Amino acid sequence: MTTTASTLQLPADWRDFIALTKPRVMTLVVFSGVCGLVASGSAMHPVLAFASILAIAMGAGGAAALNQWYESDLDAKMLRTANRPIPAGRMDRQSALHFGVGISVASVILMELVSNWLATGLLAGSILYYVLIYTVWLKRRTPQNIVIGGAAGAFPPVIGWVAASGDITLLPFLMFALIFLWTPPHSWALALFTKTDYAAAGVPMMPVAAGERSARSQILIYTLAMAVVAVLPWSLGLAGPLYGWTAAILSVAFVVLSAQVARRSSDDAMREEKQLFIFSMSYLFVLFGALALDRVMAL
């Protein structure tokens, strides 16, 4: 061993590579991908279905790693993200870049091996969209960052659907629209109670750039639009009453919580905002689960 004390740096731990993939975000990505695949109603060999979902997870993980590679300077300025592997000094940026590019490319190759060109193209497009459109272009430039960039997170159920069926119909489009419209209230609820973090890092999130009043009103507007889209599959006969009632009840609850947030002015506790943020995550899990179950029961 010729390494000297002055040049020694511990290589990153394997757990730091896992952290780089944002595992908590990935659970929703994987779950919505599975729901899209199941809701398509198409028969797919279980091994190929598993590999398709693995490809979606790897793609999401790769995009998250590249996001952290690019945003390490911002992450270092925010309390919420300062302990991520790069800003905390546990990993060098180059390792994150190599890891991110590596699993992103591997995810696309795997998807091509086990499904079809359309699903592969959508997966590649969603990775590029998240990294180039959201992370590099929009995040630091506009308060609409999460609105336009939110489309990246809306791809997984569509990719799951297309991987199994090979085509896109109205239902996966509605699943896409649902996540797309869900993202602003979800993200801005978080931004309201981490506003000082974003302001310190200079990220123009809506509550920072346009003010809390505007952000709170827009949360309600997007929630109302999302609630309409949530019940559309039932109204259009694409899903049954199990999904319909679940969507109706949960969407009413979402609207009530958003209205509470819209009515309020800021205080230190931010109880309602935190409540909305937590509820929004359960909302999407339960809704997509109900849709998948409903479609399976109808087969």
Add this chain to the structure above:
Amino acid sequence: MTEIDETAYRARQKSRARALAIVLGGLVLLFYAISIAKLVINR
């Protein structure tokens, strides 16, 4: 490099190598399973 540094360095290398071995082993199994699944589908 002190003895403690070297011990930590080696332990970290070992743990990374073990994790990588598990991932590669998983990939071997996955590609084997994919090959069998494709053979079954195309039969």
